Amino acid sequence: MQEVSVASSIWKVVISLIFVIAFIPACLWLMKRFQFAQMKLGQSEIKIINVQSLGTKEKLMLVEVEGERLLIGVTSQSITHLKSFAPKAKSFASVMDEVDKENTADNKSTGDSQ
Template sequence: MQEVSATASLWKVALSLLVIIAFIPASLWLLKRFQLAQMKLGKTDIKILSVQSLGTKEKLMLVEVENEKVLLGVTSHTITHLKSFPKRGRPFDSELVQAQHEQVRQSQGDDK
């Protein structure tokens, strides 16, 4: 009789441990989801478009503010403005098509 209660007790402890271990990642996932939802609800004119890590404490950030893109160098001590890009004119795909057309024209001119 004591063996059955000891086994049942051991299963209860193991199951409780599994529930606690599963609870930690689930709560972290929920916390991250709520933070993303709050960021989306908080309408801001500043958007982080891209981040490229250059080392442990250095990174490049492409940020959009009022439809103007700004490239920033970020370290643990400073933020440096590296370059500004003008407001969007044409979309990138139309720029690419135009560049391809110009390249074809140049190559046809070289053949003559």
């Protein structure tokens, strides 16, 4: 008779353990969903477009605020505004491509006349 009570108490422990193990991921999932809902309600008008690390505590950040892009320098002690860009400014890479095309066109024209 005692074997039955030992077996039933072992099953109770196993079922309780399974419940606890299943309960933890469910709670984490609920917390994640709640945080996502909070972020949607409090959406900010500030967007981080790109971050370039310059050292352990120094960064260049391109942020967008109300359609305007700002290049800022961030250190552990300060934040410095470096440059503002028009709302629909070209990307740095596209500007460099245009300059490169102009330079190659100039080089070809000067090379042909020599």
